[in-house]
Amino acid sequence: MLSIKNLHASVEGKEILKGINLEIKAGEVHAIMGPNGSGKSTLSQVLAGNDAFEVTEGEVTLNGENLLELETEERARDGIFLAFQYPVEIPGVSNLQFLRTAVNAMRKHKGEAEMNAAEFMKLAKEVSKQVDLDPAFLKRGVNEGFSGGEKKRNEIMQALMLQPKLAILDETDSGLDIDALKVVSDGVNALRSDDRAILMVTHYQRLLNHIVPDYVHVLAGGRIIKSGGRELALELEEKGYGWLGIKDDDASN
Amino acid sequence: MATTDNEVKELIKREYEHGFVTEIESDTFEPGLNEDVIARLSAIKKEPEWMLEWRLKAYRRWLEMEEPDWAHVGYPKVDYNSISYYSAPKRKEDMPQSLDEVDPELLKTYEKLGIPLHEREKLAGVAVDAVFDSVSVATTFKEPLAKAGVVFCSISEAVHDYPELVKKYLGTVVPQGDNFFAALNSAVFSDGTFVYIPKGVRCPMELSTYFRINAANTGQFERTLIIAEEGSYVSYLEGCTAPMRDENQLHAAVVELVALDDAQIKYSTVQNWYPGDEEGKGGIYNFVTKRGACIGKNSKISWTQVETGSAVTWKYPSCVLRGENSVGEFYSVALTHNFQQADTGTKMIHLGKNTRSTIISKGISAGKSSNAYRGLVKFGPGAEGARNFTQCDSLLIGDRCGAHTFPYIESKNKSAIVEHEATTSKVSDEQMFLCRQRGIDPEQAVSMIVNGFCKEVFKELPMEFAVEAGKLLEVSLEGSVG
């Protein structure tokens, strides 16, 4: 589904990604782990098409199509979803309005009819329950005054609404207490299916107890330095990033 | 995300929708202003002597006044002798007795503007007074309103039919010599709307006036007077458009509101005068004095304005809070684009005990425009326990525009409390990225974010117009993303 070959990217002239290679097939769940500053977030931002990052070399294809040629919104409509590490607030724009605009943009792209308000409301309420958000929150501004946990749940809710082909979860577990982590993980697990892939980016392995990955990759210094199965994450947890010769300020966790 | 900025800038281009000209024969005065012109104007309207005297008094005051230059706007000096002070479509009778007698061209004009006047297609639940250049051409729903005791007519009619009310209130809120433009208006106002809500009456429908400037080289000087007697309620809305012309045209209106004990007036404006073209050529000079007096205790006056048009706007809808516990509100969205300039805001003058006011101002500047909030919050010595809350937010779209805030806050009462906050921001790259990552067009994203920014104000508009205002904003911003 997703194929990344020798991807280099930089921000403000500084190279962050230094040759990433990664193949993800439909139905797979991949986890990318790495210390702070290893380039994890950059990778997710680059895949989603944030113009702040410049791709200097390499190629990325989604189902054979050159992803790097596409605008952010075109990638989204082709099925790339990014759950943000720091979801931004949009004051005055309600979640409902925001989601409906997004869902209908996708439907229009697929040549489907737009969802009417009542239909949409029903769906949105169901999904909001799935991530344990009070449906009243649908009327509030996007992420406006949300707690950290609410913001993360809102991201997963959006993924469930938009039904992407590839969901990229950027540090979706950070700042969550154990109950919220459970809710978010259940949401993500509900997304798992044979025709969908999930790419999780995380610093810690605790998320992987709830969402069990098929593959684990360790990112350091802008390159994937080791790949393996589920057991690699456990080994990392036990031995710390130092085990792979990587410096990490927070490796004590 | 450097491209976002360009996209946002691109989003702001779009033709003015209401720029057509109606071909209609008009009686128009030669340009120029003197006492004879005022006498002719008064004679055409068959005004009583006192009205002419009142106008002449204002004119003489005006001659001694100087055009204000303190606003954050710049425009070439207006030559007041090059303007025609009266223009009206020709018609058989002096006043159309029914809509059937109104020139079909005029009906067509209003239909095109989305304001059907004809019996069969009238806007449900909204009574309309249509003012075309210098005169009122039609007023709908007169009968059902009359049944409720509500007077809704042109000010010219009111001078004839309700002289005592007009004499009692005209110029009491905005005196003839209040300012340069108010004095000019007092001398030459040609028409406008008069509303009277009797004691205890809740006006059964929205009242609205639709102002249209059509003729070239004319000024529009309308005068509106709304009186809400004890315990009454009225919601009033005005809309404004004008053809696209290369010359600037002057619009100098005066609006006076009077609220007695327990009365409420809600006054909403959707102002979409022709703003001029992309090079800043043409457009309306909108120099307007709007003021409401909360004379009675527990009275309330609420101003809501959505300002997207005009080349230059100079406008401060204000409240004088005299009655105990009276309330003043000002909700404003002002969007400027291309070379538009707006200096707008409000004055909340707290004189009575426990008076309260709220100011929410949202300024959006795009292109090379300049957008200023100017406000005064004043607590007199008698304003025991008075409160004001002010929030002024500015949004900049592009790096060649200006957003300014000039709040004046004056207090002479220790128990009065004022809180003022202002912020300036832009549509952030992060917000744009989030929207686009969810598949939303950049253009739609900007419009959604800007609408969200204005939400607190839009929710104050009557339902039917909130939607219109949102669309208007969308239209004004359209083309700013490529």
Added chain:
Amino acid sequence: MKSVPMLSSAFLHPAGHSLPEPLLALRKERASALVDMPLPTRKTENWKYSSKYLKLADDMAISLPAEGKTGNSLAVPGYKVVFLNGVMIPEASEYPDLDGIQITSFNDLDADEANALAARLGHTLDHAQAQFARLNGARFEDGLLVRLKAGAVLDQPLFIIHETSADASGSAYPRIFVEAGANSQLTLVEEYTSTGQASALISTVTEFSLAEGANVTSVRLNMEGENVQHIGATGVRQQRSSRFESHCVGFGGPLRRHDLQVRLEGEGAETKLNGVVVTQGKQHYDNHTSIDHVAAHCNSEETYRNIAADQSHAVFNGRIHIHQDAQKSNADMNNKNLLLSNGAEIDTKPELEIYADDVKCAHGATIGQLDETSVFYLVSRGIDRRQANVLLTMAFINELVEQIPVAVVRETAQARLSDFFEQTFREA
């Protein structure tokens, strides 16, 4: 045309001719440009709230003599320069000869130095907004030049004590010019005091020119008597990565006015302005500040607090101007006011003028009285109401006073303020 009152020509005749020739020439030129200076009226925007306090009689045009006793001032722990009625008194001044640091009276400058100074005197100020700085420019009889070479660090605060001695009516025009070289560092304290009872005008100008990386802290303590009208202007120009910090504490008077203008001209420059004003009786105080963000990536932070009691009148006008290319500017302005009596008046006008889009700017202003719940809380703990008022009023400004980095000034200010509030809340 209505007639506009003009500055009396009596004010245009400078005394004291011991200045070096280039400065005398400059003064003369500025005086001739002042012939048509209109006096501010209610219609003058930047004097709207204060023009009525300005009372200039012709006898006040006379230069106050630089004679008499000095010493009515702070016990100074650092270096000290004393000015009496606008003229430096070397006998009363104490400062060492430090490497890379020049502290010289204008009267003692050699021709080259005077020429160099004349070329720059006044360049930090927008005179259209600080009209009376022009009067100072036409009338100064002396001044102090403080120059720090690149990297020079003044190890102790430099106190400049301005004494006005007014046994007869008159005026004084002290002037300070500080040139802080690259990465130099300086703390300067200006203290304004007075003796005598005759009506007097003091018109001051202080200028700070900060080169790249310079770090200047300015403290201004305004404590003149009820007979002195004070109109001061401070101009600041900051180059790249320089840092300026200002702490002003002002006690009211018949007319008190301070214009503080800061221009951030180099990227990364930072400025922080704190101000406290208290007025009582029929006193007045008007602070006008303006911060121009000319270059990108600059920060400014401004906090002013006013307290007005009795029939007094406090004014704050803060202006932030973000120029077109000053992207990534951060500007924050906050003005809070306490109005303690119904006869008093507070006017505030926090202005933003913004021409760049990628900026973070905010301002806030409040006017109110002491929080009744807090007063009640203190009273319920056995503190008498008067004392509770004093404590809470002090608390309202103490946050700013605490930040004054020179202990003796901080303590003096605190003591004076505390006395002031004791008097404000004296038993009826």
